Amino acid sequence: MENYLEVKNLSVSFTVRGGLLLRTIGVVKAINNISFNVKQGEILGVVGESGCGKSTLARLILRLIDANSGSVSVKGKDILKFSNKEMKHQRRDMQMVFQDPYSVMDPRYTIFRSLSEPFQIRKIKHTRAEREKKVNELLAMVGLSPEHGLAYPHELSGGQKQRADIARSLALSPEFLILDEPTAALDVSVQAQVINLLMKLREELDLTFLFISHDLALVSYFCDRVIVMYLGNIVEIISADKVGTHAYHPYTKALVDNIFTITPGEEKPEAVLEGEVPSPFDLPPGCVFASRCAYVKPLCHETAPVLEDNDDGGQMACHYPLSNAKLAN
Amino acid sequence: MSLLKVSNLAVEFTADKKTVKPISDISFTMEPGEVLGVVGETGSGKSLTAHAIMGLTPLVGGKVSGSIEFDGVNLLTLSASEMQKVRGAQISFIPQNPMTSLDPVYRVGDQIVEGLRKHLKLNRWKAKTLALELMEQLRIPNPKRVFEQYPHQLSGGLKQRIVIAIGIGTNPKLLIADEPTTALDVTVQAQIMRLFKELTTEKGIGLMLITHDLGVIAQVCDKIAVLYAGNLVEYGDIREVFKKPKHPYTKALLDCIPYIGMEKGSLAAIEGNVPTATNFPIGCRFAPRCGLVMPKCTESFPDMVELAGGARVACYKYTEETVAG
Numbered sequence A: 001m002e003n004y005l006e007v008k009n010l011s012v013s014f015t016v017r018g019g020l021l022l023r024t025i026g027v028v029k030a031i032n033n034i035s036f037n038v039k040q041g042e043i044l045g046v047v048g049e050s051g052c053g054k055s056t057l058a059r060l061i062l063r064l065i066d067a068n069s070g071s072v073s074v075k076g077k078d079i080l081k082f083s084n085k086e087m088k089h090q091r092r093d094m095q096m097v098f099q100d101p102y103s104v105m106d107p108r109y110t111i112f113r114s115l116s117e118p119f120q121i122r123k124i125k126h127t128r129a130e131r132e133k134k135v136n137e138l139l140a141m142v143g144l145s146p147e148h149g150l151a152y153p154h155e156l157s158g159g160q161k162q163r164a165d166i167a168r169s170l171a172l173s174p175e176f177l178i179l180d181e182p183t184a185a186l187d188v189s190v191q192a193q194v195i196n197l198l199m200k201l202r203e204e205l206d207l208t209f210l211f212i213s214h215d216l217a218l219v220s221y222f223c224d225r226v227i228v229m230y231l232g233n234i235v236e237i238i239s240a241d242k243v244g245t246h247a248y249h250p251y252t253k254a255l256v257d258n259i260f261t262i263t264p265g266e267e268k269p270e271a272v273l274e275g276e277v278p279s280p281f282d283l284p285p286g287c288v289f290a291s292r293c294a295y296v297k298p299l300c301h302e303t304a305p306v307l308e309d310n311d312d313g314g315q316m317a318c319h320y321p322l323s324n325a326k327l328a329n
Numbered sequence B: 001m002s003l004l005k006v007s008n009l010a011v012e013f014t015a016d017k018k019t020v021k022p023i024s025d026i027s028f029t030m031e032p033g034e035v036l037g038v039v040g041e042t043g044s045g046k047s048l049t050a051h052a053i054m055g056l057t058p059l060v061g062g063k064v065s066g067s068i069e070f071d072g073v074n075l076l077t078l079s080a081s082e083m084q085k086v087r088g089a090q091i092s093f094i095p096q097n098p099m100t101s102l103d104p105v106y107r108v109g110d111q112i113v114e115g116l117r118k119h120l121k122l123n124r125w126k127a128k129t130l131a132l133e134l135m136e137q138l139r140i141p142n143p144k145r146v147f148e149q150y151p152h153q154l155s156g157g158l159k160q161r162i163v164i165a166i167g168i169g170t171n172p173k174l175l176i177a178d179e180p181t182t183a184l185d186v187t188v189q190a191q192i193m194r195l196f197k198e199l200t201t202e203k204g205i206g207l208m209l210i211t212h213d214l215g216v217i218a219q220v221c222d223k224i225a226v227l228y229a230g231n232l233v234e235y236g237d238i239r240e241v242f243k244k245p246k247h248p249y250t251k252a253l254l255d256c257i258p259y260i261g262m263e264k265g266s267l268a269a270i271e272g273n274v275p276t277a278t279n280f281p282i283g284c285r286f287a288p289r290c291g292l293v294m295p296k297c298t299e300s301f302p303d304m305v306e307l308a309g310g311a312r313v314a315c316y317k318y319t320e321e322t323v324a325g
Helices: A054-061 A084-090 A111-121 A128-141 A158-170 A188-205 A216-222 A250-257 A298-302 A322-328 B046-054 B080-086 B108-120 B124-137 B143-147 B156-168 B186-203 B214-220 B238-243 B248-255 B316-324
Strands: A003-018 A023-039 A043-047 A069-074 A094-097 A176-180 A208-213 A225-230 A233-239 B004-015 B018-030 B035-039 B063-070 B091-094 B174-178 B206-210 B223-228 B231-237
Touching: A003 A054, A003 A208, A023 A043, A023 A054, A023 A069, A023 A208, A023 A233, A043 A054, A043 A216, A054 A176, A054 A208, A094 A158, A111 A128, A111 A158, A128 A158, A158 A188, A188 A216, A188 B248, A208 A216, A216 A225, A225 A250, A233 A250, A250 B186, B004 B046, B018 B046, B018 B223, B018 B231, B035 B046, B035 B186, B035 B214, B046 B063, B046 B091, B046 B174, B046 B206, B091 B156, B108 B124, B108 B143, B108 B156, B124 B143, B124 B156, B156 B174, B156 B186, B186 B206, B186 B214, B206 B214, B214 B238, B223 B238, B223 B248, B231 B238, B231 B248
Parallel strands: A043 A208, A043 A225, A094 A176, A176 A208, B035 B206, B035 B223, B091 B174, B174 B206
Antiparallel strands: A003 A023, A003 A069, A225 A233, B004 B018, B004 B063, B223 B231
């Protein structure tokens, strides 16, 4: 399969200023030398705890914020080098669905007006009749009726609003969607509706997804491959069907063990992960996960592991990966 | 004697001369040290039930009927000042969002101390010592330092622990936690839930855990109450309900949850939405979304029936069987 998106050595850091003279008091390495590919037609998941850089990564790829270094290539072209005009054109193909369906739509616009705005901005579908036809098609695509178009956002339920937002993202027939926690604000029953809708749309429209979530069970169900992030670094890239059984990185394993399954009384391994994500200021020289890792050894505090290929076709950044350790025993 | 006995609880609101009943006919009991999970989708009346038990509905203009017996006393007959002595001291509430439930301009330590001084009548120093002990029990690292900090200086997990410290500090008999971990990461959620489990087993506190996360309920609770559109539709022992859900809604809800190793394309959804209180359907409120709907489901509301093993369910599928059997 061809790569749709290639991210190479992408980094961004934010300077934090404080005090009376706004002196620099620290540098947060939000995204630290990240490389990965998204294949054409693939659903790639990104998981991690809050503050690990998932959403920053999405914003970097869409150039909503500027990277310090690295490259983001779409079909072989580095979009970080694009001019504003070229980028405006490029954004037609790359859209984003946001986490909070309650704040995405303008509360004073009807859904119809919000959905027809992309056409006005791009100066296509000039007549009202043309736009109406297209918007109704979009609504039908996401399982809403034309009447929903006449409603204001507050009149819709969370699930309907999220459908409307997906319709908005599809308005200009993009090739690639970044879904940033699209179901985090929804009930499980509605989450299932939205996930099934996204699967259907991907088939029908031949889309490529980058799916950001903190829910590892959902990601492993919905995605083909999963990127696990920790403090701005990729610690593991793993095929979704191996998440539960063949995690190489102790952090991935810890995330799996911390999921509450719906089997009451199931024996759970004892606390595998104490504490919280440390502050991203002045990261230690070694492995970023060393402070919480149950398998930590002296080397982990000294040198940072790099992302390497493993036997299962994934990649991991760990000096003492779990699956290998098991083999050695 | 049960710790809490709720019978035929209903809340109604009147607005523009129209009366709506967002919750009605809710009955359940809780024993000391028991963890009851209350589950349901948005708009099912979970939080309103909690507010009614806490006596907080007057704040939003609701009228409560039925009875709420706590430790043998019907809370609905208490005056506002009597209720104030129960609330916070014997029944504590842990709200959903730790980010907004702490006062941003007071140090977190002082916010723990405030409740201890009011309800336990402690002096400043004793209250501070107790607060520090509580913080230690909840494994807050470096309690002395955290005591002096403001909410914005703490992480979400720490803030939630502070809110829990405020909740358990007065040694309540019943703790009501409304979505206590929704805003937190899974790793932090696991820590908080372990804490809850310890509190209930060691101190015998009854915990009512309101959440839409069935995974949390499965791991922490003893009993489960499933609410749908303001009605209790199923109540029973956690293992029973998860192994063999009786109500079609409970079953549908369990089928919506993805798990690791799930086969692609097998995720079921419940189509449609929870009806709002202004237009509840006649008959069973789940009927419009139910796969097993029968003609009588849309005519009248099914009564709660008790099945063998103590489980209770409100569905005509089971009234039929019991009548026949």
